[in-house]
Amino acid sequence: GAGVSQSPSNKVTEKGKDVELRCDPISGHTALYWYRQSLGQGLEFLIYFQGNSAPDKSGLPSDRFSAERTGGSVSTLTIQRTQQEDSAVYLCASSLRVAGSSYNEQFFGPGTRLTVL
């Protein structure tokens, strides 16, 4: 079946411009996550959506970052007024929330490589 897809795969932008990154989760997955992976680094949690609950935005590094999840499916991560330090791979993951369980395998997309010049 189809996995998590992300678009674009690569994005080059100029400092100060806004960018939008898209994530299509696995159909039926109620949880969606965004992570940032800087070169040679681990995965930094950004934001988490679960069903109709308010998102957990605790990982967003600044108010230039925001994300939406429309209709409980597709999500868009928006970075306004991009800075060079925003250059990284942005990964999206989705998982199926199992009632009564805290365990969740997260399925990752291939990521969007963002380069801010």
Next chain:
Amino acid sequence: GENVEQHPSTLSVQEGDSAVIKCTYSDSASNYFPWYKQELGKGPQLIIDIRSNVGEKKDQRIAVTLNKTAKHFSLHITETQPEDSAVYFCAATGFQKLVFGTGTRLLVSP
């Protein structure tokens, strides 16, 4: 919040040798510990996971051990093959939100 440390950052082995990657975590409430493998240009993929009520789990050449008292867990790969070369991440979670280690780059030489 949870903090996960991972060692070593790089690991080079000869084909057929064993490889061990170790992680420690800080939050005693964490109860799920997955390991992900990330190949170049791809997203991480789950290879094995362990829950807090289990001390060891095996899947063919891969095994994970968990010591809740010491708050550390390890990944063991036996009979390594060149296709095992990748970056491996450990993670820990109390509820839904995963905290990842910084990764181990494993290189298996033929």
